[in-house]
Amino acid sequence: MEVGGGGKHFVLVHGLCHGAWCWYKVATALESAGHRVTALDLAAAGAHPARLHEVRSFEDYSRPLLDAVAAAPDGDRLVLVGHSHGGLSLALAMERFPHKVAAAVFVAAALPCVGKHMGVTTEEFMRRTASKGLLMDCQVVPINDGADTGPGSEAAGGKKGVAIVMGPRFMEEKYYQESPAEDLTLAKMLVRPGNQFLDDPVMKDEALLTAANYGSVKKVFVVAKADESSTEEMQRWMVEMSPGTEVEEIAGADHAVMNSKATELCEVLGRIASRCDRGDWWLIFFKSRTNQRTTTHADRTATGAGGSVSVLVLSLRRINERKKRRRRHHQLLLELLLFSSPSCVDFLDRSPGHQTMSSSGTTTMEDQSDRGPPQHHFVQVHGVCHSAWCWYRVTTLLTSAGHRVTALDMARRGRGVLRGLQPAAPGRRCPRCRPGSKRSSSDTASAARASRWPWRGTMTESPSPCSSPPPCPPPASPWRSSWKRTHCSSCSTIIATTYTTTVCICQFSKETGPDFYMDCTYSASSNHEYPVETLLLGPEYLAKRLYQLSPPEDLTLAKAMVRPSRAFQDDGMLKRNNVLTADRYGVVRRVCVVAEDDASWSAEFQRRMASWSPGT
Known part of the structure; x- marks a missing residue:
C-alpha cells in the first residue's frame, strides 16, 4: 500500500x-x-x-x-x-x-x-x-x-x-x-x-x-x-x-x-x-x-x-475532531440497531451465559446474571471486496453494550483464507471419502491434490473429483473468492449448496454505465473451461464512491485490505424467481437503513429496493 x-x-x-x-x-x-x-x-x-x-x-x-x-x-x-x-x-x-x-x-x-x-x-x-x-x-x-x-x-x-x-x-x-x-x-x-x-x-x-x-x-x-x-x-x-x-x-x-x-x-x-x-x-x-x-x-x-x-x-x-463527530453518528446507529432488533431473537438470550464470538470463531462465555435486560446477537455480513474488518467500529460499540457479535468472513474472504495454517477441523466429506470407505490409490492421490487447492490452488491446477467435474469454476488463489457451495474436504463432490439471491445487483448494474466504476478493474481467469471474473475496487472509486465521507484513516485501511471478489451475477441462483418465498423470507422483519449521502448506491435506489419488499 x-x-x-x-x-x-x-x-x-x-x-x-x-x-x-x-x-x-x-x-x-x-x-x-x-x-x-x-x-x-x-x-x-x-x-x-x-x-x-x-x-x-x-x-x-x-x-x-x-x-x-x-x-x-x-x-x-x-x-x-x-x-x-x-x-x-x-x-x-x-x-x-x-x-x-x-x-x-x-x-x-x-x-x-x-x-x-x-x-x-x-x-x-x-x-x-x-x-x-x-x-x-x-x-x-x-x-x-x-x-x-x-x-x-x-x-x-x-x-x-x-x-x-x-x-x-x-x-x-x-x-x-x-x-x-x-x-x-x-x-x-x-x-x-x-x-x-x-x-x-x-x-x-x-x-x-x-x-x-x-x-x-x-x-x-x-x-x-x-x-x-x-x-x-x-x-x-x-x-x-x-x-x-x-x-x-x-x-x-x-x-x-x-x-x-x-x-x-x-x-x-x-x-x-x-x-x-x-x-x-x-x-x-x-x-x-x-x-x-x-x-x-x-x-x-x-x-x-x-x-x-x-x-x-x-x-x-x-x-x-472528526472522531468526536463520528462518535455521535455511531451512537445514533447503535440506537437504530437496538430499536430494530426483532423479538424473534429473544430465545438466544435465555441461556445462562453470554457468548462473544470473533471472526476467527473463538468463543468466550461471560456471566450475564447482573447485566439486566437480555441482550441480542448481531451477525454482521460485509459487502463486495471487503471482509469482517469493515465492521470493527460497530462491533466494538455493540460488544461494549453487552451484545453478542459475530462478524463473518464470507467464503474465501478475509482472515479465513489468509491465516496461513490448515483448518483446525476437517471439512464435511462425501460418503466415498468418510473414514472406513474403500478408495483406490488413484482416488487417494486425487484427495491429496484436492486438499491443497482450496488453499493454494491455481487456475491451471484443479482437483480430480470422485465422480464428475464441479459445475462451478475452481478458485484461482487466496485473492479470488470461491463459489458458495460446500464441497467434500477430500474431493470436489458437491454435498451442499448455500447460495443467496437478489435482483438488486442486476438492476443496479443496468442503471450504471462503465464509467461509474472509475478505476475498478475486472479480471478474467485464463481457464477457458471454467471462466471466472473478479472485481477489484480501485483507490479512486474507494475515495469518491464508498469512503468519501469516512475518516481518512478508514480509507487508508480499506486500501490496504480490499481484495478481488466475485459478484456471481451470472449464477443460476441469482436468476431464479422462486428462491425467496413469502412464507420464509417474507415473514422475517426487515429494516432498510438508507445512507442519504451514499455516492455508490444512491438514496433513491436504496428506497426503491425497499419499495420492492412491502412492509420493510
Whole structure:
C-alpha cells in the first residue's frame, strides 16, 4: 500500500502476526503532511497472498521490504520504520542497501547489533517472557505443508517450524491495553499466525551485520514506556547493545504504539524527517542527549520539528475532531440497531451465559446474571471486496453494550483464507471419502491434490473429483473468492449448496454505465473451461464512491485490505424467481437503513429496493 507524494518517503514495516493495516492511522497522518508512505505486507502477513508454510526463510519473509528498497531511485533516501519483530527485517534491508536509507526508526522493535547474530534479541525476549508467563493465551503451533498433514508428516518433512498465534487475552492485556477499543477489535479480526524464524541461518549468522553497512545507517529507537509485552527494560537493553542509537520516549504507549499514541509517534517521525532534510543529524542528536529532552510538547512543536511536524499536529487535530463527530453518528446507529432488533431473537438470550464470538470463531462465555435486560446477537455480513474488518467500529460499540457479535468472513474472504495454517477441523466429506470407505490409490492421490487447492490452488491446477467435474469454476488463489457451495474436504463432490439471491445487483448494474466504476478493474481467469471474473475496487472509486465521507484513516485501511471478489451475477441462483418465498423470507422483519449521502448506491435506489419488499 502506497499513499501520498512529495516530502520524505516513509516505509512502514509491521510486527509479528500483523500487517500493513496496523499503520492506518500513522500512514494517514504522514500522507496528510505531504510525505510519501509505503506500508508493506511482509510475506504471509496482512493481506499478502502467500501461505505461512510457503515462506521458507526469513529472507523470503522480508522479500517485500527488500524489493521495495531495491526499487527505490538512488536519490530517494528512505526513512524505514519498523515495529516489534519488523525491526529485524529493517536490519536486513539496512545491511543490503545502506546508501538508500536516510534513517531507520525502531518503534519498540527488535534492534540487533553489529557483531552478534540477529536472533539474539528474540531469544532474549523469549527468555524474559516465557519464565514469567507473559505470553498468556498465545499458542505455539507447528507449521505443516498443506500437502501432508496426516500422521507421520513431520517425519516425512512436512513440518516447517512453529508459528505464534496471538491470543485475545494477550492482545487485550499486554499488547493493546492502552489502545482504543476499536483497534483491539480490528486486531482480533486481522492478526495471522507468525513465524519468528529462530532456526533460520540468517538469524544465526554473527557476521551478517557489518559496521560498514548496517552500522553506518542512522538509527532511532522509540521507547514505549507503558509496553507490557516488550518491557522498557528490554527495550533499553537493546539500545545499550547498539551504541550511537538515538532514543525517543513516548509516555503511556503500549506495544501497539501506532494505535495508542499515534499523534506522538507521528511527531517523532516528523522531527526525524526534518533532521534528514536539514542534514544536521548529529548536531541535533548531541543537543537532544545533553538536554535530556526536557522540552515540553509545545516547545518541540514550535522549535524542534520544523514545519513538517506542525502540519502533522494540525492534521491529527482535525482527525480527532472528526472522531468526536463520528462518535455521535455511531451512537445514533447503535440506537437504530437496538430499536430494530426483532423479538424473534429473544430465545438466544435465555441461556445462562453470554457468548462473544470473533471472526476467527473463538468463543468466550461471560456471566450475564447482573447485566439486566437480555441482550441480542448481531451477525454482521460485509459487502463486495471487503471482509469482517469493515465492521470493527460497530462491533466494538455493540460488544461494549453487552451484545453478542459475530462478524463473518464470507467464503474465501478475509482472515479465513489468509491465516496461513490448515483448518483446525476437517471439512464435511462425501460418503466415498468418510473414514472406513474403500478408495483406490488413484482416488487417494486425487484427495491429496484436492486438499491443497482450496488453499493454494491455481487456475491451471484443479482437483480430480470422485465422480464428475464441479459445475462451478475452481478458485484461482487466496485473492479470488470461491463459489458458495460446500464441497467434500477430500474431493470436489458437491454435498451442499448455500447460495443467496437478489435482483438488486442486476438492476443496479443496468442503471450504471462503465464509467461509474472509475478505476475498478475486472479480471478474467485464463481457464477457458471454467471462466471466472473478479472485481477489484480501485483507490479512486474507494475515495469518491464508498469512503468519501469516512475518516481518512478508514480509507487508508480499506486500501490496504480490499481484495478481488466475485459478484456471481451470472449464477443460476441469482436468476431464479422462486428462491425467496413469502412464507420464509417474507415473514422475517426487515429494516432498510438508507445512507442519504451514499455516492455508490444512491438514496433513491436504496428506497426503491425497499419499495420492492412491502412492509420493510
